[in-house]
C-alpha cells in the first residue's frame with residue numbers, strides 16, 4: 588500500500604536529507620529558547636518539514652533532481668570555504684614555515700622559517716622577491 592503510494596514519487600535525496608536535518612535542528616533549537624526565538628525556530632522547523640514533504644512526494648522528478656544538483660553545488664562551495672578556514676588555522680599552527688603571497692600572481696608560497704633574508708622564486712610565475720623568513 589505504501590509502496591504503491593510512493594510509486595512515481597520522488598522520495599529522498601541529499602537536499603531532502605539536509606531539509607530533514609535542518610528541521611530537526613530547528614526543533615531542538617526551539618526547545619532551547621523561549622518567546623519569540625522559540626516561535627521563529629518552530630516556524631522554520633515547519634517550513635523545512637513542508638519543503639521536505641513537498642519534495643519527497645513530488646511527481647516532478649526532473650525538477651527535484653535539478654534542485655538537488657544545485658543544492659550539491661552550493662554545498663560543495665560551503666565545504667570548500669570551511670576547508671579554507673581550517674587551512675588558515677593550519678597555517679597559524681605551522682611554526683616551521685612562513686607563508687607569503689607572490690606579489691605578481693597572488694599564489695601562496697611556503698618557505699622555511701628562520702633563515703634571515705631570502706630570495707624567493709615563485710614556482711608559478713618565476714617572479715623573484717626578497718623576504719625575511
Ligand SMILES: [Zn+2]
Nearest residue numbers: 689692709712
Ligand atoms: Zn607568482
